[in-house]
Amino acid sequence: MVIDDKSALLTRGDLVVTGRLVDASNATLFGVVTHGEESMNCIYKPIAGERPLWDFPDGALAHREYAAYLLSDRLGFNLVPLTILRDGPYGIGMVQEWIDIDESIDLSLFFSSNDPSLRSMAIFDAIINNTDRKIGHLLPTASGHLYGCDHGVTFHAQDKLRTVLWQWSGDALSDDELSMLRGALVKLDEEIDLSLYLTHAEREALLMRVQRLITTAVMPVPNPDWPAVPWPAF
Numbered sequence: 001m002v003i004d005d006k007s008a009l010l011t012r013g014d015l016v017v018t019g020r021l022v023d024a025s026n027a028t029l030f031g032v033v034t035h036g037e038e039s040m041n042c043i044y045k046p047i048a049g050e051r052p053l054w055d056f057p058d059g060a061l062a063h064r065e066y067a068a069y070l071l072s073d074r075l076g077f078n079l080v081p082l083t084i085l086r087d088g089p090y091g092i093g094m095v096q097e098w099i100d101i102d103e104s105i106d107l108s109l110f111f112s113s114n115d116p117s118l119r120s121m122a123i124f125d126a127i128i129n130n131t132d133r134k135i136g137h138l139l140p141t142a143s144g145h146l147y148g149c150d151h152g153v154t155f156h157a158q159d160k161l162r163t164v165l166w167q168w169s170g171d172a173l174s175d176d177e178l179s180m181l182r183g184a185l186v187k188l189d190e191e192i193d194l195s196l197y198l199t200h201a202e203r204e205a206l207l208m209r210v211q212r213l214i215t216t217a218v219m220p221v222p223n224p225d226w227p228a229v230p231w232p233a234f
Helices: 008-012 061-074 116-128 174-189 199-214
Strands: 014-020 029-036 038-046 083-086 093-097 137-139 147-148
Touching: 008 029, 008 038, 008 083, 008 093, 014 199, 038 061, 061 083, 061 093, 061 116, 093 116, 093 199, 116 137, 116 147, 174 199
Parallel strands: none
Antiparallel strands: 014 029, 029 038, 038 093, 083 093, 137 147
16 A cells, blocks of 8 residues: 555654653653555644643643644644644654754744734634743744644643733734635634544634734733743743
């Protein structure tokens, strides 16, 4: 059988763990998926390796990672690397395409720039209620595309947006951005089913966040009752 696309390779290929990212608080494993002569580097986060979080008692971090990918893909953001849920050497978990970043880009300068892809990331994070958008979670590639990783602590029903991307705080949303958000409401209602990955309260809060962005028509602003920037920021 020939596997002719990355999604099929990531889903059906033999997954072998070759290393571990030791700085991660949950089990984050580096691996390779192989089928015949085809192979792809990946990140594998088994649910069995997740540490319980008092403020995210429901569901699994891997499910949130996958839900973030589904929204990124189906709403047209294209900011989250290809992500699937599958079995692996340590059980069911999230498996995500490994992204090689452009090492010539200084992330400590890039994150605070006015790059349009960063603005898209800021809107995406507001939608998914990302509580941990660190500088090191930004993955600019040599082709000029920006990806983001580590979306396990997202979609909380309470407002907990915490990010390093505040340079557009309070700025007006463009007509194109508002049009995208209106379309997102329709897709979330009619096309995108997240019921296997998020609780009912989390799904309702997701819709409310999108509607709030449309109603206020401005980029998100920090919550005075919640730390605005993750620690450490990198």
